[in-house]
Amino acid sequence: MFPCCFIRRSFLSSVVNVRSGASGLGATAPGSKVTAGRRLFTSQSLHRAAPLRPTQPRCRLSELPANGAWSTGRRAAGCRWSSNRSSSNADFSSKIPQFPTWEPVAESQLPPPTKVSLDLVDKLERLALVDFGNQEGVNCLEKAIRFADQLHVVNTDGVEPMDSVLEDRPLYLREDTVREGDCAEELLRLSKHIVEEYFVAPPGNIPLPTREERSAMLKHADF
């Protein structure tokens, strides 16, 4: 939920900034505060233009967590976007849909929820060097996985997986010549400890503290 919201807000804010810059700030409708990514939602009435529906509707979970107060509010009031930007320039057709094109996805359509066991938490901490901290962190991960489970609703039969957004560009092959190197001093300056032009590292990977050690460490920490 939260990551999704953040992305949309920053995206819209960038659009809004562009529009304002182009048409001048005063021209926009009153009441719309255009601060960089802060308050975006106004209570302007929505112009009932025909909603642009993309071919594959973006879905949203019908069930939202309780601690998303403002997002619940959003769901109740529809999306309080300030869509009056389009009204200022009538011949500008925005690719952004004027109205939310979501359809909530029923729980029954999704696969069973994934439980993240403590062993898996340990493994992930070791592989990705993330610190889950406490149970809340694990819950956050589980919710993120649930959100991503919505992808299972999409039918991908006969569609080749895309591995790179650059797939329509040729990979540039360069000539086999030497153009870099000989910057040992610059690189060594970046490191705090060096020994005779070598970087210094501990003798092997330092193992992460085990669960017992960590709880002992946390007991002594000031929280």
Add this chain to the structure above:
Amino acid sequence: MAASSSGSSTLKRTLCTFIRYRSVRCVRQCNASIRTVCTSGSTSQLQPKIQSKGVSSQLRGVVGLEIHAQIHATSKLFACSRVAFCSPPNSSVAFLDASLPGTLPVLNRRCVEAAVITGLALNCTINRKSLFDRKHYFYADMPAGYQITQQRLPIAVNGSLIYSYFGGRKRNQVLSRCVRIKQIQLEQDSGKSLHDDQRSQTLIDLNRAGVGLMELVMEADMSCGDEAAAAVRELQLILQTLGTCQGNMSEGQLRVDANVSVHCPGEPLGVRTEVKNINSARYVARAIDYEIQRQKKVLENGGIIVNETRAFDSKSGTTIPMRDKEGLQDYRFMPEPNLPPLFVYEDEASVPAGVNPTQVVMIDRLKAELPELPGVRRARMVDQYKILPEHSFTLVNEDGLTEYFERVVRNTKAEPRKVIGWVMKELLGNLNQQSLKLAQSPVSPEALADLLNVLESGHISSSAAKVVFQEMWKAPEKAVEQLVKELDLGLVSDREKLLKICQKVVDTHPEQLNVPTTKSNLLTIGGLDLESHTKLKWKNTLQADPTLM
């Protein structure tokens, strides 16, 4: 995973102690009285041993190799820094090699061509489209935390390497084997870490980080250390002929990791262990053979093999388990987002319009430029010069020996089969004795050709020629004719002179008159005088033309 591996090792330990205890008891009983060993009580202990011995005799080793070959190029795979061995630490490191932010990988065309050429030489199918992935793991000599490799779709797949090795009972038969190559992929090398145990630190040198490697993954088609060593040697020769890799194992340009397991034929494959740190071609066979023996012994004693990584210690000739990596490593493979798919084109026609020619790698052009591969050369030597396969094997195996041989043949009237005998026995024998390389040989191909011409003309005998050869070795500046005259080894064909010599020999040794007058006997009689007389006598016998006897 950690739990299961530790559980199995404790089980193994308890089993081993149990069996050791039983065998110790058996020995004590033996010491007490010899008879009791064969009778009561110990028969139950003997029987399981016989059974397990039967099992171990059926166990066959299964060996699969993973070979990393450093691509012979001027710059690295994704960065423009120099590929150099033994340069000052961290002196040829680009910002990308040090994984500084803001850098992006740019692929080197020479590395792509090298991989395609190697794939063509090993009969692989070249994938027109190949993809790059990231393989994540944390280690100090890989500052990025991931290695760019090709795991999903490598550049070449499904090839074969045909190699020959000396086998048979007397190890003089040339047997031919084929090992399948699963894939060839391009990947980055990591830096070098020097472990300083005294100060408990590791020193990192990033000169090698980012150098292009070709990883050749072979299927588990081999069964012993000799086969693996022969396959590695053949691959070394092929790569050196192609020029894609210099194949110097001591400099780390060719690294071999072996996956070894044992099983009874017909049953599923056993648990495999990975053997690393094999630094030279000789150690390949030793390391693999030791590991196969060790696994057989463990299974014989009722233990089980643990899937682990073992390092080969060349001093003791044994494999030692490396630091335990907790269970199977999960590399979290991910498509490399900064590199679009790599396209390689079949021929001019398949290249889309508007593509810059420097951006194009064409397979048929590279195929046309392939040099003569070692296998083809061996067959050609056998066909052209009518020599034995064993000899052509040795010819191609030694660096530069083929050229030497061909030069001698060009400059001499002698038959190639005689030439090969000289090259194999005299030349190689001397070189091996004095541990010299062919380039250091004091006898040049032309000098050897001269000697063989003199031999062919009948001026000297073959045994005399061998003496001359040794003299030529010591004094390479002297010409053959000069040496023959100096040593006075020219064949004596004058009948009168010969009769005089023989009479002299017979007169001086009247007691030997009863011995049949064969050439060898006369020679030996003449030779008996070596201690008391001068060399003259010995030369006399040499000079005697055997046919006139």
